[in-house]
Every structure is written in C-alpha cells, then in structure tokens.
Amino acid sequence: MKHLSLAARYRPQTFAQVAGQDMVKAVLSRAAAEDRPAAAYLLSGTRGVGKTTIARIFAKALNCEHAPGPEPCNECAQCRKITQGAHVDVTEIDGASNNSVEDARSLRETIGYAPMEGRYKIFIIDEAHMLTRNAFNALLKTLEEPPERVTFIFATTEAHKFPVTIVSRCQHFVFRHLSEDALTEHLSAVLRKEKMEFEEGAARLLARRAAGSVRDGMSLLDQALALGGARLTTAMTREVLGLAGQELFSRLFEALHGRDCAAVADLSRRILQQGVDIGFFVRELAGNLRNLFLLRQGGAAVLPSLHLPADEAAFQQDLAPRFSAGHLHAAWQMTLDAQRGIVQSPEPAAALELLLLNLALLPQLLPLEYLPQQKAASVTPTLPPPVPPAAQAAPAVPQPDTPPTQDAPQQPVQRPAAGSRAPEAEAEQKPDSAPTIPVATGTPAATVARPKNEAKAEAARPARPGLQRDWQAFCEFCAAEQAAGRPAPQPHLLRGLDVDWQEDRLRLTPKAQTLLHQLEKQRDTLETTLAAFGAGAPRLEFIAPRPPRGEAELIEEFSKKPELQPCLEVLQASIVHCTEIK
Structure with missing residues (x-):
C-alpha cells in the first residue's frame, strides 16, 4: 500500500480543521452559508499556509448537496468527487504550465457552459502569478462580467506580480504565517493522532524550523518520524534535521563571554563538519540573544512569555547576568543584520565565522577616544598631556627624577577659590546615580560614571590636542551620545556642513537656509556636546549659505x-x- 505523507493524510477537509487564517475562514464560510460568493477571489501568502486547501473547501461548501451551509458535509457525492479531484464543474489549473493566451481563450470558452453536476462552476488557478500578461488581459472581461454561477479562485505566493486590473476585480485575502504557538499545537495534535509519544520541545523546535508554514512543519515531522523510535525527543529531532544542539550553544556563549577567538574558530569548523543548517543556526542564535537580553533586563518575570523548555530556561537564566545589556543588544542587532547576508553569501561558513568573531570581540570595538574624559574612569586614554598657554612660551625644564610617561598623562591643577569647595570633593560627597557606560579594554569591562554637572566641568577644561579638529569623530560621538539617551545634536545635521575648525573658533556653513535655522536652535546643545567631547569651548559661528x-x-x-x-x-x-x- 502506498504510503501517504502526513501533509496529505491530515489535509483539512473543513474550515474548522484549518490551522490559523481565522479571518479568511470566517468570510468564505459566511459567503457559502448565505449563497453569495464573489465572482473572483485572490488568495496570496507564503507557501504551505492553506491557500489551495481553503479553495477546495470553499468549492465543496458551494457545491455540497446540503448547501447553502457554512461547512461541507464531506459525505455526499459532490463533496467526495471534489476531494478526489474528479468533479466536472471544479477545475484546478496549474498556472505555470497553462499560462499562454490560448489557454486563457479555451478557458473562456468553457466558462460559457452552465454547471453540469454542481451548483457552481469553480476554477482554481494555482500559482496564478505565472500567467502571462496576455493571458491576464484575456481574462479581464470575463472577471468583470462573469456568467452566472461561475467563481474564480486565484492562489499565488507572489501577489505583487499580478496586474492591478486583475487585483481590482478580485476579493483579495492575504494569508499570514502561522505563529509558533499555533503551529506547535497543530503538530502536537497530529502526533497525538499518530499515538506517538513526544517532548513538547521537539514539537516547538519543528514549528520554529518551519517558520510559519504548516506544510513545511508536516514535512519536517515526517522526516523526524522516519528515524523510528518509541518517543520523539528534542535531541533526536536536532540530529535528524541537522540542527545545532544546546551543548553547542552553551560552548559558543562561553567562548563569546571569554572572548576566546580560538574556541570560536573551532566551533565554526565543527558547525561546518556536522552539516548544521547555517541559516537556521543564525536564526536560533538571534532568538537566544533576544531571550538573554530580555532576561538580563527583566529577570525571571519575562520567562512565561518566552515559552522555553525547563532546561533551556534554567540555562539562559543563569547565562544572562554574565553579559552586559549593551553587549547582548548590540550582538542581537548584528546577528539580525547579518542573517540574510550569511545565507546568500558564496562562502556562508566564512561569513558565519566572521560574525561569531565580531560578537566575541564586540566589547573591544568601541573606540576609547570617542568617550568623554571622566574622573572615575579606570582606563586612561593614551593621549598627549594638555599644555597650558603660559607654558607654551616658557622654556622646558627637565626633571630627570620623575620623567613623564604616556600611561599617566599629567593634568593641570585647578585650585579652588577661597571659601569654595573643590569639584573633586563635591563629587566624592555627592555620588551621582546616573547610568554608566561600558568601556572595553583588555581586562573585564569597566564602567565610567557621568556626573550631572559634567557639561560645566568639561567646559572649563582645555581642549584635548588631536581631537579639537576631528569633525568626523565628533559626529560619531554625537551618534553614540544619542544612542545612550543623552542630549546631543542630530548627526544628520552635522554631516552636511562645511566645517572650518580652528583652535578657538568653529565656523559651520550649512548647504541650505533651513539647516541654518535648525543649527541656531541647537546652539546650546552643540556647545554642551563639544565640551563633553573634550574640545573645550570654541566660539561658534554659523555662516549663511550663499544663494x-x-x-x-x-x-x-x-x-x-x-x-x-x-x-x-x-x-x-x-x-x-x-x-x-x-
């Protein structure tokens, strides 16, 4: 006896059995119950979400011997013939192989005849976007004024290829991806009907791998069950489908936390040798980084919304506090941005290895010179010491006993006025509770506190040599400040300027008069950010653009x-x- 796949064996025969697509089912079921079908329907959506299945159910509901009704009975002769594909009034056409204008003309000739057995003559055209433009044009008049008791149903995965003239003559329904929870429930129901013991994590893994497609989920389930065994486990499912296991992810995050490039390269080689699906591996990596970020920020309160198995939940809950929130957020975003490029790359293994190395070294990718100087910083940038104006004219006095070094640059001493406190003393007595910025070094990440009166303190300091004329660095510094939630000028306003930056003067010339007004409004913010950047307090001049x-x-x-x-x-x-x- 021929073996039927699970997708064919459990193909829904009523609207109620279809997983998801509640809005589409409700509209078509009501049209069948009231005996008021439209002349043409356009069903679009990704593969395996039920377009052709719902079209057949709708055809049965219209031609059922007990019609009109919201559901077909699936017992009468009309329903059985449509299920078997042998009904004379229900025609399924493959748009890929019947896409010429001659096929459209022959279809128009067939439409002119009244239904022979059923109540309606129904034409289901699958992959209808493959029809040629001439074939579409041949159907225009028929779709606008179809004969009585004739209904067209177009099913397609690429609705954007349809001419607007065709779409405007159809009722268009967009089929959505099935959610992971709904697809997990559907696969679990199929496993229970098969009387197969299974782990919930295995069903959820299959649903995640299917990416919202019911047919893909059923095919993957058929593949997993082909190995045999009395119980479907998560480990067996990963092995059959070539997916990375929790042990691999555990070793990967250990390497990322330790910034161990050798371990990351070894893991990349093992992923390639084991034949792991690289595309799905990157998807799972992005999902794990998302879960870790949410756990890092919300703690155990977010666990119910993640729907994780008990072992994965415990593993990720222990792992999340070991990473900073900024590291996880940036790694998550980098993985999402690189996902499509890795899958489409001619060297996907090399692209994946580069991504993992970047994730491991991510805390070291933040340039220290773009961070504001802070008293509480545990890392001192290797910059030359500032020279006071009075010292520039005075001859240098050698001090052999205490030679200066770059590791400890000397700072000018500012003596407080009589009766006033030194700023350092106030900072020690009134610690600030502002958020901290992670700083990447060769040692574990340090934090730099930003006091509230930082703008005033920085304005009093002299400009840092080598940075006061670097406009590109200042633009990137403004972008980093905005990302950290601190006030800074808009980077897009700064990048389109003609800049003349001297020692004590900053002249900015915008390209348009509107940009000049926006710069005037942000003068105070610009001066404060320049001080935080370490450029001192140059005199700002905004030059009107030449007409x-x-x-x-x-x-x-x-x-x-x-x-x-x-x-x-x-x-x-x-x-x-x-x-x-x-």
Whole structure:
C-alpha cells in the first residue's frame, strides 16, 4: 500500500480543521452559508499556509448537496468527487504550465457552459502569478462580467506580480504565517493522532524550523518520524534535521563571554563538519540573544512569555547576568543584520565565522577616544598631556627624577577659590546615580560614571590636542551620545556642513537656509556636546549659505577669468552652458 505523507493524510477537509487564517475562514464560510460568493477571489501568502486547501473547501461548501451551509458535509457525492479531484464543474489549473493566451481563450470558452453536476462552476488557478500578461488581459472581461454561477479562485505566493486590473476585480485575502504557538499545537495534535509519544520541545523546535508554514512543519515531522523510535525527543529531532544542539550553544556563549577567538574558530569548523543548517543556526542564535537580553533586563518575570523548555530556561537564566545589556543588544542587532547576508553569501561558513568573531570581540570595538574624559574612569586614554598657554612660551625644564610617561598623562591643577569647595570633593560627597557606560579594554569591562554637572566641568577644561579638529569623530560621538539617551545634536545635521575648525573658533556653513535655522536652535546643545567631547569651548559661528547663482551670472564670471582668455581667443569660442557644482 502506498504510503501517504502526513501533509496529505491530515489535509483539512473543513474550515474548522484549518490551522490559523481565522479571518479568511470566517468570510468564505459566511459567503457559502448565505449563497453569495464573489465572482473572483485572490488568495496570496507564503507557501504551505492553506491557500489551495481553503479553495477546495470553499468549492465543496458551494457545491455540497446540503448547501447553502457554512461547512461541507464531506459525505455526499459532490463533496467526495471534489476531494478526489474528479468533479466536472471544479477545475484546478496549474498556472505555470497553462499560462499562454490560448489557454486563457479555451478557458473562456468553457466558462460559457452552465454547471453540469454542481451548483457552481469553480476554477482554481494555482500559482496564478505565472500567467502571462496576455493571458491576464484575456481574462479581464470575463472577471468583470462573469456568467452566472461561475467563481474564480486565484492562489499565488507572489501577489505583487499580478496586474492591478486583475487585483481590482478580485476579493483579495492575504494569508499570514502561522505563529509558533499555533503551529506547535497543530503538530502536537497530529502526533497525538499518530499515538506517538513526544517532548513538547521537539514539537516547538519543528514549528520554529518551519517558520510559519504548516506544510513545511508536516514535512519536517515526517522526516523526524522516519528515524523510528518509541518517543520523539528534542535531541533526536536536532540530529535528524541537522540542527545545532544546546551543548553547542552553551560552548559558543562561553567562548563569546571569554572572548576566546580560538574556541570560536573551532566551533565554526565543527558547525561546518556536522552539516548544521547555517541559516537556521543564525536564526536560533538571534532568538537566544533576544531571550538573554530580555532576561538580563527583566529577570525571571519575562520567562512565561518566552515559552522555553525547563532546561533551556534554567540555562539562559543563569547565562544572562554574565553579559552586559549593551553587549547582548548590540550582538542581537548584528546577528539580525547579518542573517540574510550569511545565507546568500558564496562562502556562508566564512561569513558565519566572521560574525561569531565580531560578537566575541564586540566589547573591544568601541573606540576609547570617542568617550568623554571622566574622573572615575579606570582606563586612561593614551593621549598627549594638555599644555597650558603660559607654558607654551616658557622654556622646558627637565626633571630627570620623575620623567613623564604616556600611561599617566599629567593634568593641570585647578585650585579652588577661597571659601569654595573643590569639584573633586563635591563629587566624592555627592555620588551621582546616573547610568554608566561600558568601556572595553583588555581586562573585564569597566564602567565610567557621568556626573550631572559634567557639561560645566568639561567646559572649563582645555581642549584635548588631536581631537579639537576631528569633525568626523565628533559626529560619531554625537551618534553614540544619542544612542545612550543623552542630549546631543542630530548627526544628520552635522554631516552636511562645511566645517572650518580652528583652535578657538568653529565656523559651520550649512548647504541650505533651513539647516541654518535648525543649527541656531541647537546652539546650546552643540556647545554642551563639544565640551563633553573634550574640545573645550570654541566660539561658534554659523555662516549663511550663499544663494544659488543663475547660469548667466556663472557664464559671465568664468568668461572673465584670465586663465581662460587664451583658450577662448585661439579657439574663437564662448561659454554657452555653465553649472555650479556644490
């Protein structure tokens, strides 16, 4: 006896048996119950979500001997013939192999005849986006004014390829991916019908791997059950489908926490040797980073919403506090951004290894020179010491006993005025509770506290040599400040400027008058951020942009240039077109 796949054996025969798509089922069931079907329907969505299945159920509901009704009976002769694909009035057409204009014309000729056995003549066109434009045009008039008792149902995975003239003549229903919970419940119900013992984690793993497609989930379940055994376990499912196990992820996160590049490279090689599905591995890695970030921020309170098995929940709950929230958030975002590139890369294994190495070294990728100088920092940037203006004219006095070093740059001593406290004393007595910024070094991450009166303190300090004229670094510093939730000018306003940055003056010229007004509004914020950046307090000057000049004015100006006169005289030429390049 021929073996039927689980997808064919458990294909739904009523609207109630279809998993998900509640809105589509409700509309079509009501149309069948009231005997008011539309002339044409367009069912679009990803593969394996029930488009063709619902089209057949709708055809049975319209032609059932007990119609009109919300569901087919599946017992009468009409329902059985449609289920077997032998009904003369229900025609299923493959759009890929019947896509010419001749096929559309023959279809129009068939439409003219009344139904022979059923109540309606129904045409189900699968993969309808494969029809040619001429074939679509041949159907336009028929769809607009179809004969009585005729219904078209188009099923497609690429609705954007349909002409607008066709879509406007159809009732369009978009089928959505099934949620992981709904697909897990559906696969569990199939396993119970098969009288198969299983772990809930195995069913959830199959649902996650199917990515919202019921047919893919059923095919993967068939593949997992082909190994045999009295019980379907999560470990066996991972082994059959070539998926990474929890042990691999545990070793990976240990390597990421220890920034062990050798261990990361070894794990990348093992993933390739074991034949692990790289695309799904990256998806699972992104999911694990998301769970760790939520656990790091919300603790055990978020566990019920993650729907994790007990062993995975305990593992991730212990692992989350070992990483900083910033590290997990950045790693999660990097993994999501790299997912498509890894799958489509000609060298996916190398792309995956590069991603994992970047995740391991992520805390060291933040440049220290872009961070504001802080008194409480445990790491001192290797910058040359500032030179006071008075010391620049004075001769250097050698001090052989205490030679200066780069590791400990000397800071100018500021003596407090009489009757006032030193800023350091106030900072020690009134510790600030502002958020901290993680700083990457060769040792475990240190934290730098940012006091509330930092802007005033930084404004009084002299500019740091080497940074006061680096406008690109200042723009990146502003972006980092905004990402940390601190006030800073908008980076897009700063990157489109002509900048003239001198020792004590900063002249900014925008490209348009509107940008000039926006810069004026952010003058105070810009001055505060410059002080936090370590550039001191330069005098800000906003220069109005030059109004655009006409072509006649440009031609006149260039015609008078002395270097062009010999060329124009020899060639007896003149300038007829001139464009100002900004």
